[in-house]
Amino acid sequence: MLKQISATFGSEELLTKIMAQNTDRNFRLLQATPQDNQLQLIDISGKPSIFKTPINYRLLGHIGNDEFTGLFHFEFLKLDNDNQKIWYAAVNHNILTSILPSGMLAAYLCENKVRTNESLLLTIWRTSSSLDQWIKSKSYQKINLFNDSQNHFYQQNYSIVQ
Numbered sequence: 001m002l003k004q005i006s007a008t009f010g011s012e013e014l015l016t017k018i019m020a021q022n023t024d025r026n027f028r029l030l031q032a033t034p035q036d037n038q039l040q041l042i043d044i045s046g047k048p049s050i051f052k053t054p055i056n057y058r059l060l061g062h063i064g065n066d067e068f069t070g071l072f073h074f075e076f077l078k079l080d081n082d083n084q085k086i087w088y089a090a091v092n093h094n095i096l097t098s099i100l101p102s103g104m105l106a107a108y109l110c111e112n113k114v115r116t117n118e119s120l121l122l123t124i125w126r127t128s129s130s131l132d133q134w135i136k137s138k139s140y141q142k143i144n145l146f147n148d149s150q151n152h153f154y155q156q157n158y159s160i161v162q
Contacts, residue, residue, distance in 0.1 A: 002066060005057045005110060005122075006049035007042045012161070015041040022050055028068050030158035033128075040158060044068055057110035057120055060088065061096040064106030064124070071125040071159055078118050078152035087146055091121060094142045101139060103130020128157070 008015075012029075018041060019027050026045040032038040043049065044066075049056050079087060088109065095107050103126045112118035121143075125131040134140050147153045 001059075002044060002046050002062070003059055004046055004113070005042055005044055005059065005108070006051060007040055007055045007057070008051040008053055009038065009040050012039055015039055018051070025050070026068075028072075029161040030072055031161050033071070033157045033159050038156075039161070042068075056113040058113050059108055059110055061092055061109040062107065063096045063098075064100055064104065066106065068106075068124065069160065070105050071128055071131060071157060073123045073125060073131055074156050074158065075121040075123075075147070076118065076152070076154045077120075077146055078115075079146055080117065083146060083151070084117060084119060087119065087143070090143045090145060094139055095121075095123075098139075101130075101134045101137065103127055104134065131157070 008018075015029055019025075019029065024045070025043050025047065028042050028044065030040045030042065032040075041051075043051070077087065091109050096109060100107070104123055105126060106124045108120075108122040110120040110122065112120070123131070
């Protein structure tokens with residue numbers, strides 16, 4: 001089972017060079033959507049990070065497949081200890097121990113290894129319309145308790161660079 005995800009950002013030239021020099025790793029090169037110049041390289045090998053400026057996430061929970069294909073939806077939050085516990089419990093109850101919503105392929109609940117008050121919910125989708133339906137659903141409303149600027153909430157979609 002995957003225990004960590006490492007990420008870094010950079011130019012396509014730099015990130016493809018990292019991939020070429022580390023063929024023993026399981027990488028996904030992602031581009032922000034809608035089409036954007038922001039590129040992210042994630043290492044899903046579970047090995048210690050080889051990135052010079054990594055963001056390392058410890059996996060706290062997972063449901064679904066481990067294929068890492070589809071539309072990647074990242075939700076970042078920075079919460080105090082008490083609110084983080086509430087949010088983790090909501091995500092665990094409403095996503096990680098439930099049947100996946102239609103179109104969701106996987107969900108990963110993560111914690112930043114250095115800044116443990118920073119959390120990530122990574123969900124992977126078949127289509128953007130499936131994601132849109134979920135965001136409008138009652139199920140999603142049960143976990144978006146802290147999706148506001150006060151909690152440094154930020155979300156971004158990415159697709160795999162072909």
